[in-house]
Amino acid sequence: MLIMRGARINVMNRGDDTPLHLAASHGHRDIVQKLMQFKADINAVNEHGNTPLHYACFWGQDQVAEDLVGNGALVSIANKYGETPIDKAKTPLREVLKERAEKLGQSLTKIPYKDTFWKGTTRTRPRNGTLNKLAGIDFKQLSLSQKLNENQSGELWKGRWQGNDIVIKMLKIRDWTTRKSRDFNEEYPKLRARGGCTRRPGWRRKVSGQEPGPPAAGAPPCPLSAPRRGFPTALQKKPEEINRRSADMWSFAVLLWELVTREVPFADLSNMEIGMKVALEGLRPTIPPGISPHICKLMKICMNEDPAKRPKFDMIVPILEKMQEK
Template sequence: MSLLEKYPVIDGTIELYAALSLDSTPNLLRQRADLNFTNEHGNTPLHYACFWGYKEIAEDLVHHDAKVAIANKYGDTPLDKSRGNLAKSLHDIALEAGQDLKKISFKDQSWLGLKTRSRDATLSRHKGINIKELFQHEQLASTPSGMTYRGTWQKNDVVAKILNIREVTSRISRDFNEEFPKLRIFSHPNILPVIGCCNSTPYLVVLSQYMPLGSLYSVLHESSGVVVDNAQALRFAVDVARGMAFLHSLERIIPEYRLNSRHVIIDDDLTARINMADAKFSFQEKGRIYHPAWMSPEALTKKVTDRNWEASDMWSFAILLWELATREVPFADLNPMEAGMKIALEGLRITIKPGISSHLSKLIKICMNEDPGKRPKFDMIVPILDKMKR
């Protein structure tokens, strides 16, 4: 039973009710909403539960991973708002759950539009983006799917991806408007949402929050300055698994998303977040594959409509687990076309190397079962990874 089903009316506390879920849905926990979501004051649902002295609600929240150390914009954590023995009770529950009790400073995210976003993701508020100015900013990457620039919007650092489209026809423009809102997923801490877009002929631009550390691929294989030991690698794995479990709990998203380390962004607090800006729109690069090393054999040989996409994502996750464990690029000695052909037609598979723990090795093999129907679901492996992490 969810919190809102147990407490449909909480003494008129509208702030708590609203904070518990952006859309006020009654199935908060089943929908895996972010319990650590903050409002413009930096308060989480746990802040309000503690302030009003709702002990059972507060304890329920912490049992479901609500953080006791998140500080609001005034520097107060939920524990600071607790009365009587509630602070000690929540402190003990958090310790038992393995929470880090170091205070998490307030981070103003009001500019993201989380509180006032329109249901249909109206694009008018993003039409003021100056495309010509973007070309004068730092170019972060140039890929077949588009050029990515670092820019500013509402005085905040953003990443602007200009899609590589030969001609923005009226149909493509319409499809972009229909598909873009599906990438505005603000309700999970391991998803990096698209925060805005610009549909202005001849450009289609997708905006997301700038993360200085870049992608998981960069952190693992390029000079990022981040030390990734086995413990941190497992934390990244748990983050990605949680994010994918959330995506799989939704109706299938369009555009298409392909999991690999280039499409996972690392936040400045070393949280891994699946980057929705890397999804492919229906009109974009049909039939083209650029990173087959992470893809399942059936994803390389079958039509999108003929394969189990959840199972294909699980195979990709297994490759990512191997990548995290070895800190190596899969099939680095082959070019993408060679790797794709050998995986699809010649049975090429990653080799489990000595030094990888037996538990992780077994999980990788299970997630790469040659029979897609026998691969586990993400919500099944999250608790397994959580146990490995401790």
Template structure:
């Protein structure tokens, strides 16, 4: 990481792409002045690298130590193409003031400021100045290198402050706590006996779950490998899982547009996971394994819709939620062998055969079809049956989900295509993302 900022400043796109392809590198971390890679690329006019970073999930409105966004820097240096075509088109806020009360419009030349205003208005932005406010607690600040979680792998369990017991699940105990002043969730794997081989396999497998370079993947931050305790550490998500949002009492309204946004997020995350070779096994796609997050660095937190009368953040943030596939729900090779706990989301062939004998990508597409059904109906699939009954009936008796009346014909057709009985005829995720995006536009 020591020289990636230099590579960006110099415009070495090949080296930047190679660095980004390493899943453990976090493109949103900053240098000693909290300049992110996007800050430097925008400042130096490296259009191709700006495009690359945005496509990989760079946080558009994150601020550096001086509270400048990437748009501030690009505007002040007169990089018109980056200002208009890249940053503003992807949600950069033209009215956001830094600590000196300067907006990108103030930083730009008169001609560029006029172009910037016109484009922002076309995209529906409010040109009113957003007064400076310390937003670091909301995730606006670029993460510093010293505090970057992805630098840590194996850690001492004594460094964890586990304060709240959240759940006892089939896979282990789940605790909420803090580590290095970061809110975390720690899952202590349930094992009858933690052998030397278990510890070795755990140490070999967990690094592949630390995927920091995609916005729709929630990485494993670190682990504690101290037998008898094997602990998986992830970032705490206050909204919980998609299952919790759909079926719990979170107060979040998942309307048609939000459901489509979630579907696109999940599809993008799965598309990325399917490009990783060798493939990551034992990750079953269910609504319980998708976490709901908010990227507050991409929105205008000063908009009144985000606040209740008492000044606290309210549910108006619904439309800015994103979905992230949780790598912390991966099942390790030595853990709970032969046991299946979410058969309602699994394809018939996945219930009938061994994992090595099926097309896992096609099986994931079936699971995605169940998620689409779940978000459309707001019902738990096969809720009337126990997991064992569900698995047996899907595998042996042809039990399938039915599409109730009222579902749009386009979505009903997509669910049927994604859950084709023949695995080879199911589409790939890169094929359905454009379809979902068109449905969202409608």
């Protein structure tokens, strides 16, 4: 449920342990599998250089250790003290992990511990105990050539980075916090942002151009100077022009869907991914089989693609009352 509600998979405590570290050490195999399913960093290291596999081997969690290796955990990563997960394992498990790693093509040559986390990253300990590692780009590597636009949120510049033409957004942010820096670096990846400078002066986001090849035909120009481009359609209209009734009816249909399925719609997608797929790919909740035909019909009516054809709430009250009687 926490993951479905947006919990961060690779968040760290003060000792740099991720949820996968803790689940592996306590032998919670179902939790380990769920975290791996949601792309947890399987070779994440804590402040001592230990990976989740180190913990599973040390505490004798044999099945968890085998699951980790089967999903890409390296058996030869050395911690701060030069110990690999195999060194931590007891003899039977040690042989099993060696054999499995070799079958998967892993090298058993020890990978030495390297304390390079501070290089090129912003590493801070916020007051809430969450430890964040944020990759950064040195601002000195950016070459600014032309200012494209400026508004209340910041400045937009054209420039170059490592021989590539880029666009740089310099944000005007009054109060810098670690949370803002983390959220800035974890923006939706399909925006094709390659990295960000999360150190002063200012905040910058480097965005690459198109893929190599001919320019996309028919791509409309983007009027960056137009202030309305930065606001949703709803904020550009007068309140009386917004069709809130139809939107509320759609939300009611989604609520019905959650009640009958006891699930979160599109739980495996982020909010941004859901929005993009709904707008561009026609993504809609799928009504599962086996539910009440009356509720199914009501959901379909309330989810009508034509907002004008969705009923009003006073029209569905009698339907709900009849359903209650039955």
